[in-house]
Structures are given as C-alpha cells and as structure tokens.
Amino acid sequence: MNEQSQTETLTVDQIRSQMRQYRREFDSDVDQLVASTQSLTDWKQYVTSKPLLSFAICAMAGYALIPKKKNYSSPDPKEIADLVKRDKLVVAPPRRVRQPGGLTTGVLGAVARIGLQTASGIALQKLGALMESASQENPPS
Secondary structure, rough: OHHHHHHHHHHHHHHHHHHHHHHHHHHHHHHHHHHHHHHHHOOHHHHOHHHHHHHHHHHHOOOOOOOOOOOOOOHHHHHHHHHHHHOOOOOOOOOOOOOOOHHHHHHHEEEEEOOOOOOHHHHHHHHHHHHHHHHHHOOOO
C-alpha cells in the first residue's frame, strides 16, 4: 500500500514538473510572438530593409491618388465676340461649393485613413513575405 501511494506521488510530482516546464515554454513562446508581431507592424523596418520596393509602392499610390491636371482652354477674343453677338454667351455667378463638415464627416474620414493605413501595412507585409520567399528559393549566384 505504501508503494502504491509513492508511485502516485511520483506521477503527480512528474505532472507538476512537466506543467511548470510547459508554462515556462509558453511564456517564452508568447514573448516571441509579441516580438514578431511588433516587427511585422513596424513600417520603418520595411522601408529600411527594402527601400526600392517601398519607394515603388509609394510612387504607385501617389500616382493613383493624386488627381490629374485639369485641361483648361482659353478661347480667343474673336470667338468670344462671336458668341456675344449670337447671344450664346452666358455669364453666371459662380456656384458656391458646399463645404462638407460635421462630426460624421470627420469620423468617416478618420476611419477611412485608418483603413488605408492598415491596408497598406498588410500589403507591405504580403509583398515583403513574397519577396523574402522568392529570394530564399532563388538565392543570388
């Protein structure tokens, strides 16, 4: 009877020591996960490690987001005189442009900016992972 309780105690002690070991390993795994997550969300790391790719992405985004230059044509004075003679020239007061405002506009703008920043961060992560996997598959000679 004494031998059976001693084996149960050893088994319980072994389980406790294994649980302590698992907890220590789990803590180190969580610390590694936090560190890798912080490095993934750090956009400065991507810019320093892959500056040409970062520049290309920013250039494409700027090209897509900046509006094109409007083409204004100025008629010559003869055309204006001809239009005035035919009563086809109408000079109207300029329309007032409504300024968007209010709380909802500000909140929607902030949400849109956060969404764009998040999307660009995710895109940079994916591109970085693709480039890294491609460079590992085809190392430079």
